[in-house]
Amino acid sequence: MPELSFFILLQREFTIASRCTQQFLLPVFFFCLVVLLFPLGLSPSPELIQTIAPGIIWVATLLAVLFSLDNLFLEDFEDGFIELLIFSPCSLPVLLAGKVSGLWLIIIAPLLAISALLSVFLGLPVESLSTLMISLLLGTPILMFVGAIAAALTTGTQQNSMLSTLLILPLYIPVLIFASSAVQNAATGLSASPQLYMLSALLVLTLTLAPVAISSALKIGLSQ
């Protein structure tokens, strides 16, 4: 059933996650710690923290997503699962999109909850909370899919995490800019819709093109 292949891979991610919960909670702890570091490193003054809060939350999100994508395909690559996917009759981009979406669904719920809590700690006004949630919902899939391209490209090589970080971070800049300025606008009572529209456009672009790039990158890694 080729149409269902997307959901099968998605379900597989959930099964794996339920067997080792800790691995999928680590990025969220990491997120909290990064947010914690900013007030400690800067100053505890509420005004300063409040102005830079959207930036802090989004930089931390970005790092947490990077962290969770570390060695995304490595295990599947080593036990031959990716090879099976390539030889299966279903389209490889769809299968891989299923895998990445599954991972996103697992991570997004705790991330949303914890960032709502932390945004209150950082002094963001409650009115901006919905914008923060929407920006996270729109932005994190982009980060996941773009990051998966770099993870796929580095799968065939020996040096993994530092290298893929170098490849990914420049590509994350637009998401960081649009998302944090959306939250910033909402916090100061302005309209955040232009930024959110831009994020949605980026999301559509990423969802259509990234799976193709991920699958061809994985094939190169396999031919190594």
Next chain:
Amino acid sequence: MILVNWLNKIASPQRFYLFCGKWTPWLSLLFFILLSLGLYGGLVTAPADYQQGDAFRIIYVHVPAAWMSLFIYIVMATNAVVAIIWRIKVAEVSIICCAHIGAYFTFLALVTGSLWGKPMWGTWWTWDARLTSELVLLFLYLGIIALYNAYEDKRSASRAIAILTLVGVINIPIIHYSVVWWNTLHQGATVSKFDKPSIDTRMLIPLLEMGVAFSVYFFISLFQRARNEILQREFNSQWVKELVKEKSNA
């Protein structure tokens, strides 16, 4: 049709190697003529800027270098498309050669820019949209080089960086405009206050000459690097062995 035939011919590594060897001396000659014209025009005949004095003359290195940093990425992306679709070896070789040259030009543009910025704006660096996106471009180039070096097999490495280059080429306009927007939203005009004065013809012509000279230099450098890389990759093939024999006899 003639063009297609010619392209088919030139796509063989051996022919490309000979083609590059044949054209390098002519291109070098052209480069030196253009460079001397541009430098003479820029450093001697162009009048001093009414506001910046003689310090503006760094424009003759800075602006062509910045042009090249983008132009090379476009050349690289074109090669990447060719490498992915037709798997032509010469295009695969060119991508990594372009990446190295592009990184140098981007670095040059950043360094000359900050040398120019210090006396004019009073700061080495400002978080201006153009500066920031140039810095991001440098990191894109460095990422491509790092990914290439991480692979052992050169052909897989070339195909991997071809994909990364294409991802980058889609992203560059997005990054650029998002950075422009970020800057105008947050910081107000710090740099656009120095609105570019409409440039004098005596200043403009040397600038264009330098621009062409830099692109000719890029092709010279690309040809040399490509020849080198082709020899390394094809060291097992018959024509390279014959070439080596010929050279060692001579």
